Amino acid sequence: MVTSEQVARAAGVSRTTVSRVLNGSPRISPAMRQRVHEAIASLGYEPDVVAQSLVRQRSRVIALGLFPQEAGLSLSELGQTRHYFYLDLLKHIEQAAASAFYDLLMPSRPQNASPEQYIRSLHTRRVAGTVMLGLGPGDSRTQALIQADIPTIFIDSMGQGKRATYVKSDNADGARQVVEHLLTLGHRRIAFIIGQTMDLPGMERLFGSQQALAQAGLTMDPTLVRACGWDTDNAYEAARTLLAERRDFTAIVAGSDLMAVGILRALYEHGLRVPGDISVTGFDDVDLCRYTYPPLTTVRQDRRAMGEGAVQRLLSMIDDEEEEREPSPLIVPTSLVARHSTGPVAT
């Protein structure tokens, strides 16, 4: 490894000057700057980020924290069907972070770490900030991060502090749109197979659905609402159970696209046609929607706006040492994408 010492020697200056040139200090003569840049180029020098992190007391790294704490690992969760959407979101987070020259880190956290240990592990790595994806409502890391004053963006869970805020889709409005779509098609008895009501997206989507029904003078039939968990097979099982019990509904609203995949399968096994017999809707608009039978009507979440907005807010919290004003949350609009899994109610 080439060090700044060697560059200094080659350019006939001090390490101080090399450092100043690198960090764009204004008080450097053009000639000097030129000389140093030449030495850097010819030696192929690149500053040691570890040493920089030590002296600056901060590394150019953003830690990722994913999903309920109990799950333990982070990436390991992404393979589950329920998280395909988050994967897509992560892509935009990475792109935005890379543009600002930040690395993304998946810290190897001990299995049953306490909130204090978690914070310490972030401090010890000198991370600049964190992005927390899909934490549960009672996750102990939320308060710990806020109190520790570590710049943090929560995605799909709430959290607000001097250096923390959150980003989410307008879930309620998305659910409202999809239910109105079904109402327009003449559906009146609608079943809801949803993920969970205790987390933010689940709760908001259910709320939006209720609103849409209410505006049409309808009420939600609690016996047609099944909160089963977010995975494909959770939804598959829930749909099977529902179908075994009754058939007095003409549409199923799923909590997510991947849940809809499981529901479509259950309907198929029961010999029901979509949308001929039953209409089905998803939520998220993942790529796969175009390849289901039939292509899925769903609600699009704008991952780009979410990911870029999250990183932009995070970076400004990191750079904003004065912490004058509290950051504000970002609510991203959603939009209905009508494909072929919904149709007029059977006459």
Added chain:
Amino acid sequence: MVTSEQVARAAGVSRTTVSRVLNGSPRISPAMRQRVHEAIASLGYEPDVVAQSLVRQRSRVIALGLFPQEAGLSLSELGQTRHYFYLDLLKHIEQAAASAFYDLLMPSRPQNASPEQYIRSLHTRRVAGTVMLGLGPGDSRTQALIQADIPTIFIDSMGQGKRATYVKSDNADGARQVVEHLLTLGHRRIAFIIGQTMDLPGMERLFGSQQALAQAGLTMDPTLVRACGWDTDNAYEAARTLLAERRDFTAIVAGSDLMAVGILRALYEHGLRVPGDISVTGFDDVDLCRYTYPPLTTVRQDRRAMGEGAVQRLLSMIDDEEEEREPSPLIVPTSLVARHSTGPVAT
């Protein structure tokens, strides 16, 4: 942040002793050890990993490098359907790394970085080693990593050196199994819609298929082989084209499960039944296979063995300073999983 200085003061010893206790040095009296541990616990001390990295000249971080260089970003690629399998593999890599207290890093690499820049960026971050997933055969990073002597595991591409080796499935044998399965069911005219022949998995799978056909006294009809790329919609388009041209085949072997999803869709749109009219097979055995119509016959890749084997090999390269013997590649066995997308050839 609590420092080792404070711990030393609290325990009435030197920083040297604190460091020795932490690193399990043998020449420390039990009483001393005890005293230091108490101070550590009561102060909630955790060593600064950045400072450790600087002095040890190596951080406890494994860098991830994913997919062809041109793609640029790493996570961003995982959202594409063709990489769902790798995501699942990554989960086991993360788990194995975490057990050894290594973090995973996605370095923010400049867009068109040269191999030299890439190596420098790893050196500057003092990464302990790298795991490279699915590099193309001509990827310039391969030779650069080998020559730079950075401990590296290539997954699904080849690369061998004093501190580098590779891990892959026995793709050829998997392909052989699936083709033999079709032959047993009476299929003789089989189409192949595959990803690419230039990368390792694509090449090996095609080779295995040819072998199986040859053993049955058959030859592969080149006009029935379509190398279209690894994504779901690539396969969908290739299947549509093929079906528009001809129907003189009774089975389609797909390069991956997600490709099979696209093929199933094309067959459905052409009014063909699976497996009644045409049998279809996948490769990988991702979760989704159980939810296709019909559930997909495929070849299982053992991601756990691949992921754990990769990390275990990497760690031993990292720890093995003497570099006596070259590491050896790991070839993981594959197995046929017969579901319902294959059946006897129509009579």
Added chain:
DNA sequence: CTGAAAGCGCTTACAG
């Protein structure tokens, strides 16, 4: 505009 010196928080020969 430039440099000598101190310091970030650790580890590790070198002495004792």
Added chain:
DNA sequence: CTGAAAGCGCTTACAG
């Protein structure tokens, strides 16, 4: 078995 001192590769007041 224990500690004082040097050093990892940077940055940044402090002087000039």
